[in-house]
Every structure is written in structure tokens, then in C-alpha cells.
Amino acid sequence: MRTFPRALLDELAARAAASSRKRAHENIHASPADPVQRFFVATEPDTYFRPHRHLTRSELALVLRGRFEVITFDDDGRITARHSIGEGTADFAYEAPPGTWHTLLSCTPGATFLEVKEGPYDPATAVEFAAWAPAEGDPAVARVLEWLRSAAPGEKLG
DSSP: OOOOOHHHHHHHHHHHHHSTTSEEEEEOSSSTTSSEEEEEEEEOTTOOOOOEEOSSOOEEEEEEESEEEEEEEOTTSBEEEEEEEETTSSOSEEEEOTTOEEEEEEOSTTEEEEEEEESOOOTTTSOEEOTTSOOTTOTTHHHHHHHHHHOOTTOBOO
């Protein structure tokens, strides 16, 4: 039996705030070979999750603290939907089916979720990043984050 103290969420939030990426994670699974990958992710509002998809696996996330916007896209980078998940919303979790382009926006400091995906983890096939979205560290990321905060379904990144 393994339990997870609430203090872990505080520790992760502090690590995220101090991180250059403005997020931190804690694996629950023992190794990349595990058949189920499980981890906690704490974030700050200026973290950037490059739009991506998982071609053969779904992604389940349960919000434990704070609020996120989950944004989905078509193949050309046009927003198909946005969903508010977490505190102050009707929803506490989301599942992205295989092949769904998506990103998350952290809306509150220390916002944290538990993510569950099928394993094993293979970095060569785990994720496909959208060619129409800048890579982490690119100077255009700040502009994209600002656009994502207010962009509506039907609008296209570009």
C-alpha cells in the first residue's frame, strides 16, 4: 500500500514555481517499462505544454488542485474546443482520445493534476508535437500562450 500526503502537492508546487519550465512532476510508476504510467504534475500559469497528441494511447488527467483550460485542435492548428477543468468548474478530469491534438493552460499557481497513460513509455513514440506550434524555449512561446488564453473555437494558431 502506498499513500500520497497532501504535502507532496505543496512540494511539487514549490518545485514548479522554482523551475525554469514552471512545472514539476513526480512519477508514481516504478519505471518506463511499467504497463501503466502514472504521475503528478504541478504547474504555474506561464508553463507551456506544446500542443501534441498521442497516436495510439489515450491520456486521462484528474485535477487535484487549481484550474486548467484543455484546448483541442484540428490537424491545421484550428481550435476545436476548450474545456475548463478543476476548481470553480463543473468538471474535475478529462480524457483525450488517441490522436487528439491538445494542450493545457494552467490558470492558477500550483495547479496540479494526476495523469494516467498506458505504458510502457517509449520517448520515440510517446508523443507527436504539432509542427504548427513553437517548441519549448522558442521566443514565440510567450505570444502563443497569450493567444491561447483568449482564443475561441474556430480560431487558428498562426
